[in-house]
Amino acid sequence: MIRLDNISKQNGQQLLFIEASAALQRGEKVGLVGPNGAGKSTLFRMITGSELPDEGQVMVDRGTAIGFFSQDVGEMSGRSAVAEVMEGAGAVSEVAAELRELEAAMADPERMDEMDSIIERFGEVQGRFEEMGGYALDSRAREILAGLSFSQEMMEGDVGQLSGGWKMRVALARILLMRPDVMLLDEPSNHLDLESLIWLENFLQNYDGALLMTSHDREFMNRIINKVVEIDGGSLTSYSGDYEFYEAQRAMNERQQQAQFERQQAMLAKEIKFIERFKARASHAAQVQSRVKKLDKIERVEPPKRRQSVSFDFPPAPRSGDDVVNLRGVAKRYGSRVIYDGLDLLVRRRERCCVLGVNGAGKSTLLKLVTGSTAPDSGTVSMGGSVKMGYFAQHAMDLLDGERTVFQALEDEHPRASQGSLRALAGCFGFSGDEVEKRVRVLSGGEKARLVMARMLFDPPNFLVLDEPTNHLDVATKEMLIAALQDYEGTMLFVSHDRHFLAALSNRVLELTPEGIHQYDGGYTEYVARTGQEAPGLHA
Template sequence: MIRLDNIGKQHGQQILFIEASAALHKGEKVGLVGPNGAGKTTLFRMMTGQEYPDEGQVSIDRGVTIGYFSQDVGEMDGRSAVSEVMDGAGPVSTVAAEMKHLEAAMGDPDQADNMEKLVERYGVVQGRFEELGGYALEGRAREILAGLGFSEEMMDGDVGKLSGGWKMRVALARILLMRPDAMFLDEPSNHLDLESLIWLEGFLKGYEGALLMTSHDREFMNRIVTKVVEIDGGSLTTYSGNYDFYEGQRAQNEAQQQAQYERQQAMLAKEIKFIERFKARASHAAQVQSRVKKLEKIEKVEPPKRRSTVLFEFQPPPRSGDDVVNLKNVSKGYGKRTIYDGLDFLVRRAERWCVMGVNGAGKSTLLKLVTGTTQPDEGTVALGGSVKMGYFAQHAMDLLDGEKTVFEQLSDAFPRAGQGSLRALAGCFGFSGDEVEKKCRVLSGGEKARLVMAQMLYDPPNFLVLDEPTNHLDMGTKEMLITALSRYEGTMLFVSHDRHFLGALSNRVLELTPDGIHKYGGGYTEYVARTGQEAPGLRS
């Protein structure tokens, strides 16, 4: 369907692709992987004709329709979410918009004199809407939006009033409704909660077209893709299998290449030693010359490219008392809406609670109650003895000083720490070399999250409260964080939609449902096994 033949592409001084080739065939589900800045988005843009390769060509079979979801969703304003989604389906959305306009006009007393014309026009427009399959399309649009977490009220409300994350879901819904021959999805799992993520997983499994996608969610990628294309050092390498298979295969290839490289280096050292030893002796001149020529002809084996991931080692946190936080008879509401009514919840030392619940169930509210950023309407929240708390929330990223560099932000937070120690800390969280001189205002969402996390974990608290800590983080940083937190000796309370993170780190589950609050001894993996569901209200 779509082929990349010997493409070359350069942005300024940065070479992204050199004679790179790959193909996307009908019905394939392919994961696109590579380090940040390797050129994943550029590849999508070349395959959709928004950019062109400097060399080589991108070939697309005639008649193939493409849907492309990117993080840049553009302006959305003045229409309902349903209309915006249907807009991706072409002319039917224009007809739907006119129908809505006519319906409003027919209900307007000031338009009574035009009623006959309005009704006549409405009949014509409605007929056209039916012809184009509009009613079925609107039903499908609503089904997709519901799957992505929209209520009926949100579907019919002004899309311009939604947050950036919800607008992303609208843009994604447009592509899903299109059902093109080939779908390109750049980070579709960003901004989705666990329930929406699982719904999208099911949708994409049932999608019969070709799929090329990037995602920082390992479990999501594993369950959907059957092939992986890796961008590394300007080339494209294809692996058959899911993400776990790719990672294993890549490690095996690296080990083989390293062994080849070491064998060749040992042989070269031996030859060079011989040449150096006998080059001045006339009796060995022919042998020396022969070996020099042999070395010139040898094709050098390169050492494998190392992905720089530095492990972060926690300092042991101070020990807290056995009761870390105790909520007694807590009630909390917003306006007429009750979130908690008489909640009792005790967190004990070394427990790692993950909080599960659908959108609006009160997950973030619970974390705010525990951290004291919001107060209960009734009841008490008491921290235990010697508890030193660290709280990571999305708003924490807004507290960074935009004019400070990464290094200045860290050195201001820890004035007594040595330069080497802070540079090592920055390196663990992905800021190596000159990247520590970046101003905070130019950092991406992921970079800000990493910096806030670095600040929090350098002098570790004994009670970590984390609200979606893996949002914006790439797979490498997530793995580093999981490894570090698995060795952490303190207590944890966290919300996450990343199933790999949930399974690796939790040993208790607090489930918030409309039927009440349920507590499970055992982590997320045991919760799935016992309930038969991966998120509240969903069957796996």
Template sequence: MIRLDNISKHNGKRVIFIEASASLQKGEKIGLVGPNGAGKTTLFRLITKQEEPDEGTVVTDKGLTIGFFSQDVGEMEGRSAVAEVMDGVGEVSTVAAELARLELALADPEQMDQMDAILERFGEVQARFEELGGYALDGKAREVLDGLGFSQEMMDGDVGKLSGGWKMRVALARILLMRPDAMLLDEPSNHLDLESLIWLEQFLANYDGALLMTSHDRAFMNRIINKVIEIDGGNLTSFSGDYEFYEQQRAQNEKQQQAQFERQQAMLAKEIAFIDRFKARASHAAQVQSRVKKLDKIDRVEPPKRRQTLSFEFPPAPRSGDVVATLKGVDKKYGSKVIYEGLDLMIRRQERCCVLGVNGAGKSTLLKLVTGTTEPDAGTVTIGGSVKMGYFAQHAMDLLDGDRTIFETLEDSFPLANQGALRALAGGFGFSGDDIDKPCRVLSGGEKARLVLALMLFDPPNFLVLDEPTNHLDIGTKEMLINALSKYEGTMLFVSHDRHFLAALSNRVLELTPEGLHPYDGGYSEYVARTGREAPGLHA
């Protein structure tokens, strides 16, 4: 279906691909992986002809339909979410837009004198809409939007009034409704809550076209893909199997390459020692010459590339009292929407509470109440003795000073820390070498999240409150954070839609439902086993 033959691509002086080849065949569901900046987005742009390779060819089958979802969704306004989603399906969307205009005209008293012409045109357009399967398509568009978490009101409202994250869902829904021969999805799992993520997972698992996607969510990837293409050092390497298999295979390949490299190095050392020892002796000249020629012809085995692995060790946090936070009789509403009524909750030392609930259930509100960033309308929120709190909120990344560099930001927060400790902290969160001199305004979402986490964890609190800490983080950084937090001895209250993160770190689940808060002892995996569902909005 899609083939990349010996492609080379440079971006300025930076080499992205060197004579790289790969293919996407019918029925294949491929996860595209590689370090940030390796060229994943460039590969999508080459396939969609937004860019051309410097050398080599990108071949797509004649008549192949391709749907491409990227993080850059462009402008959207003036239409409903449903109309925007149907826009990707060709003529039917144009007809639907005219039908909507005619419906408004029929109800407009100022156009009464043209009513016969409007009615006649309405009949023609309505017939064409039916002929194109428009009414069925409208239903399918609503089904997809519902799966991605939209209410009926949001589906019919002006798409321009939606936030960036919801506009991304609209752009994704447009591609899903198209059901093209091949889907290219660049981070489709970003901005989705757990229920929408699981719905998308099932949709893509049942999709019969070819799929090429990137995602920072390993559980999501594992359940969909049957092949991995890795971009690294300008090369494209294919692995059959899911993400878990790819990780095992890559580790095995690196081990074998290291063993081959070491064997060859030992052999070379032996040959060179022989040459050095006998090169001055005429009696051994022929042997020496023969070995020199042999060495010149040998294909040298390269050692495996050393991947940068992030690691961060928590300094021990001071011990808090046994009761970390208590909420008694808490009421909270926004306008007429009641979020909590008479909420009681106690969080004890060393509990790791993950908060689950559908969109709008009050997950972030609970965290804001506990951290004091929102006041209850009634009731009390009490923080226990000797509690030192750290709060990671989504807006924390917007508070970074764009003109300060990464290193200056760390120095501003910890003026008494020595430079070596701050450099080690920056390195643990993936900022090494010249990276620490980058101003905050040029940082990606993932880099900003890593910097905020570094600021919070250097002088560790004994109570961590985390609102979606893994948004924007790549798989490697998530692993580092999970490893660091699994050794953390303090208390945690957190919201996340990453199932790997939830399962690895929680020991208590707080499920928010319309009937109130339901606590479950045991972590996320026990919650799934006990309820038979992976998220509160799903039916067992």
């Protein structure tokens, strides 16, 4: 359906693609992977025709409908969320628009003389609209929005009043309603809660078109795709299978290439040693000449490209008391909406509590109550002895000063730290060399999240409260964070929609329900096994 044939593309000084080729066939579900800045978004833009390759061709079969979801959703306002979604439904929304015009024309007394032809055309268009499932469009749009956690009220309200994250869900719903021949989805799992994520996973598993997508959520990707296309060093390499298979295959290929490289290096060293030893002897001139020619003809094996991986080790945090935070009889409401009424909760030292609950259950509110950024209406929240808290909030990135550099932002937080230790810290979180001089305002969402983490973790707290810490983080940084937190000896209370993160780090589950908190000993994996569901209200 789509072929990339020997494409080359340069972006400023950076060579993104060098004579790269790949294809997307009917029914394939492909994960596009590669380090940040490798050219994934550029590839999407070339397929949609909004950017052209410098060389080579992008060929799309005639009549192929493409739906493209990107993080840049543009302006939306003046319509309800449902109307906005229906507007993007491709050909059927154009037919609906003509139907509305014809209905207006039939009611216009000044067009009585054209009425026969208007009625005839109305019949044709109405038949076509019915064939295309147009009358089911409204209910399908609502079903998709409900799957993405929209309440009835939000569906009817002005889309312009929604936050950026919810507008992204509207933009995604437009593509899903359209059901094009090919879906291009650039990070569709960002900004989704766990329930919406699992709903989207099921939707895409049952979608019969071709799919090309990027995602920093390896579990989500793994359950949907049947092929991986990797961008690395300007080339495109295809792997049949899911994300796990790709990782295993890539590691095996690397090991084989390393072994080949080492064997060839040993052989070359031996040949060069012979040439050096005998080049001055006339009796060996012919042999030396023959070996020089042989070396010239040998195709050199390259060593495997090493992905730069960062790692961070927590300095040991001071020990806290056994009771870390205690909530007693806590009530909290927003207007007429009761979030908590008589909540009791005790978090003990070295517990890693993940908080689950449907949208609006009060997950972020619980974290705000614990951190003191929101006060309870009644009841008490008390910290245990020697507790030193670190809080990663969803809005933390907005609080960074855009005019400061990365290094200055670290220095502001830790004025007594040495330059060397702050540079080492920046390097651990992916800011190496000159990148520490970047101004905060030019950083991507992922870079800002890494900077907030670095500021928080340098002088380690013994109680970490994390609200969606993996939003915007790429797979490599997420893996680094998981590895670091697995060795962390403090206490954690966190909300995340990333199931790999939940399973790797939790040892206690707090499920928020209208009846109160259901508590489960054991981590997220045990919770899934015990309840038969991956998220509250959804069955596995």
